[in-house]
Amino acid sequence: MHSETAEATSETRTPGLQVKAAGADAPRRTPDERGFAGTVGDVEVDNPRIRTRDVNVWYGDKHAIKDVSLDVGANEVISMIGPSGCGKSTYLRCLNRMNETIDGCRVTGTILLDGDDVYDKRLDVVQLRARVGMVFQKPNPFPKSIYDNVAYGPRIHGLVRTRAETDEVVERSLERAGLWGEVRDRLDEPGTGLSGGQQQRLCIARAIAVDPEVILMDEPCSALDPIATARIEELIDDLRAKYTIAIVTHSMQQAARVSQRTAYFHLGDLVEVGNTNQIFTNPRHKLTEDYITGRFG
């Protein structure tokens, strides 16, 4: 599967980066029956951390996302919204190659992380995932102690040598995830014994313990109550100072609250991307407008 991917993409991959005249207002092609004729808005940013061009994903025969080009800028929170099955999670999972774990998944196009080709054969996926951390929809702490949950990443990547170093990383990560005060006295208890919101913050602590550049969040609050959700959202805002965050969410209010830029996906197409404010107050595409005004989705 993987080798197939690399082969298929080798032609489209050129040294440097060819940026298509995407965005602006010029439609690239004739509109389809939904009125989609290429992404509306600025896919490009000045200081990109991740740059994707013409990404296509197939699950077997199903064309899950089509020609998606999008930049994720450094230290910004970008949210991806859209109805179920629109490909936003699929897009997110391309960024750290988590799609590879799914049988029959094929990815083409260019995805660059700080200029490094993510799908390059020579790039070790282990290293990539240390640079691009991920937080999942359902809190999934390991059935180990809170301490071991956080220490796991630094240990396998060889970032810590002594117990003292590990202690320090664990404390710092839990501190940053806003969980230190709640768990400092029970680091030896199983992470699965925490409440849902605490578990999710533990997962965030676990992700930032390896000092990633980008954190991907796949509907991180969908299993949480509003209070836990508010805490996570606060946390995301704090983390922005140090990390780049891409978040998939079903809640438009959440997208509006936490993100600077928003991308709207529809049936595998990236319909519109722009400043969150503009998307929610003045959407330029009919499909985006229909979605955020609640006409479907």
Add this chain to the structure above:
Amino acid sequence: MSSTSSTFPAPQPASPHTTDAARERLRERQSRERRFRWYGLFAIFLGMAFVSTLFIDIASKGYTAFAQTYMQLEVTLDADVLEVGPSPGRDALARANYDGVVKRAARALFPEITGRREQRQVTDLVSPGAGFLLREMVMNDPSLVGRTITVWVPADDDVDMVVKGHIDRNLPESERRVKDGQLTLIDRLRERGIIEQRFNTTLFTAGDSREPELAGIWGAVVGSFYTLTVTLALSFPIGIAAAVYLEEYAPKNRWTDLIEVNINNLAAVPSIVFGLLGLAVFINFFGLPRSAPLVGGLVLTLMTLPTIIIASRAALKSVPPSIREAALGMGASRMQMVLHHVLPLAMPGMLTGTIIGMAQALGETAPLLMIGMVAFIVDIPGGPLDAATALPVQIYLWADSPERAFVERTSAAIMVLLAFLIAMNALAVILRRRFERRW
């Protein structure tokens, strides 16, 4: 009450759920529900009845085997009768005629009996094992030669059967193994109090023997132990490696489907076929020794592997995918994901499957017959390459023996085998209870 009920309108007669026909339907449905439950209860009752009948039958037949009749003899270790010189060496002592002194001592119990035939009846009351017992005593302490000692020696199995009441005295003498004369002798010995039942340690310490009173299961237990050790050492790592590869690494395609189908087929292959395979491959082709626990273990490995692989795959499948995603998302390699997270969580299930596979292997007889573990072996095997037999094969051998005393020993051996099996299954249950579901 009346005020609240008045606020509700009376139920509309038009509702299809309140008519008499509906009530009738409901009654019918409820009785069907009851009958369905009864079928299940009946099935469980039947199963329990079968199992308890089996257990009670075996236990009632076998419990007497745990006792053995012994008789007291005044043995004079006369150097002349022993056919050794005045100061015999170890070799001479080892070859001495202990049967002679035993026979003499037996005849001395009834000095008034003089006829040759009658004297023969007297000496036959003592087990041929009495001579071995004396030999052992003398070898340990050569100074016994020339002295008269009082020893308890095992009685012959026929005496044992009479004492335990397994021989019907009302049968005509011609249809009875023990003649009237011997019955009288046994009764007289009992009156004198020099015949009694003791705990049958021989059953647990000796190897097989043609004489029931000298036969034990220890040889078979040791043989089974070596066989199962070989089986465990091979099938556990191979089974788990196969399961991990198929579950965590193998792509889902036609080849892996084919492999999966064939593993399931392998689990359904009759065990005797594995025995034939072992005979053809391990013994004839590779030239491994016959009757050896090593070959038995190899054959049983083939048999247990599918069980372990299937159980281990089920255990791996039950580990939530979110754990795998979490590990991969942290940048763990596949091996780290498997070793750090998936295997520890799946291990209880894998161990349970392995123990159940081992229990199956412990009870397996047919393939061992094919590779020669059915031989009559008296010695306790000293290693996996020595000729040996296994517990279920020993049961098979004893069940085939004509002596009445082997009937109860067969049941006793079955009880020992069942005790091992129950212990292993209990261990599997305990493991499952203690370690399963930690997320």
